[in-house]
Amino acid sequence: MSKICFWMLYFLESIDISIMNISVSIKNLVFRNFLFIVTSCIGMAVFSTQVLAEDKTPHWSYGGAGNPTQWGQLNSEFSLCELGRDQSPININDAVKGSPANIEFNYKPTPLSVVNNGNTIQVNYQPGSTIKINGEEYELLQFHFHTPSEHTINGKASALEMHLVHRNAKKQLAVVGIMMEKGAANQLIEQIWQHIPTVGKTNIVKSSMINAANLLPNNKTFFSYSGSLTTPPCSESVKWNVLTKPIQVSEEQIEAFQSLYQVNARPVQPVNGRRIEFHEQ
Numbered sequence: 001m002s003k004i005c006f007w008m009l010y011f012l013e014s015i016d017i018s019i020m021n022i023s024v025s026i027k028n029l030v031f032r033n034f035l036f037i038v039t040s041c042i043g044m045a046v047f048s049t050q051v052l053a054e055d056k057t058p059h060w061s062y063g064g065a066g067n068p069t070q071w072g073q074l075n076s077e078f079s080l081c082e083l084g085r086d087q088s089p090i091n092i093n094d095a096v097k098g099s100p101a102n103i104e105f106n107y108k109p110t111p112l113s114v115v116n117n118g119n120t121i122q123v124n125y126q127p128g129s130t131i132k133i134n135g136e137e138y139e140l141l142q143f144h145f146h147t148p149s150e151h152t153i154n155g156k157a158s159a160l161e162m163h164l165v166h167r168n169a170k171k172q173l174a175v176v177g178i179m180m181e182k183g184a185a186n187q188l189i190e191q192i193w194q195h196i197p198t199v200g201k202t203n204i205v206k207s208s209m210i211n212a213a214n215l216l217p218n219n220k221t222f223f224s225y226s227g228s229l230t231t232p233p234c235s236e237s238v239k240w241n242v243l244t245k246p247i248q249v250s251e252e253q254i255e256a257f258q259s260l261y262q263v264n265a266r267p268v269q270p271v272n273g274r275r276i277e278f279h280e281q
């Protein structure tokens with residue numbers, strides 16, 4: 001682009017010199033063209049700089065230039081990551097006993113579908129599995145994992161945290177968070193880990209059925225609060241339900257996940273006076 005501009009200007013310059021002794025009107029015409037090209041070239045230079053700058057915008061990530069402190073600056077659609085007042089995750093403490101509430105889980109078997117999306121390992125769920133919170137029904141869409149846990153309970157993080165993401169008919173999201181701690185190996189986690197594809201790929205194993213119900217602890221006491229997605233665009237009005245009891249996974253299973261994703265957890269965000277409820281089962 002700059003070469004074209006240079007040659008056009010050079011060409012006009014030569015004409016200008018060669019017509020020194022021709023009429024003034026032609027010289028004026030040439031001068032106007034010269035100005036036009038200079039203006040266009042400046043415009044093109046500014047445009048190409050902007051395009052290049054956009055190309056150089058880092059993708060959101062957990063480290064480096066696109067790390068969580070930068071998310072709000074990476075894209076205008078991510079502004080809530082910086083400006084939102086109800087962001088997730090949070091450190092859960094000072095929870096107050098909430099009105100009677102329980103989560104009714106109605107999870108059904110689904111063919112195993114594992115996605116390695118470059119930010120986490122996600123298992124997609126077929127329609128038909130639901131939870132009911134205070135009579136409101138939400139359908140399970142997918143579940144995925146973070147290490148270390150994104151939420152902390154009384155300042156304590158767990159090795160991993162699983163997020164089961166649900167949506168109701170009004171497109172509102174409800175996420176169930178389950179802490180995963182070092183202990184006995186978990187069979188279902190083993191089944192999932194064995195089918196992790198390479199980054200950017202989905203592995204559908206039709207012969208392998210799974211049921212997310214097998215990833216729930218027996219005790220379903222939970223904390224609830226209103227928060228956000230923990231990844232860009234950090235959309236708010238997400239109904240968070242973090243179970244107080246963890247499930248167990250083996251040290252090898254934790255290490256296997258961390259060999260793919262060393263850290264994929266957003267740091268805790270300010271609570272900003274939000275009410276955190278505790279619902280005993």
Ligand SMILES: [Zn+2]
Nearest residue numbers: 144146163230
């Ligand atoms: Zn998550």
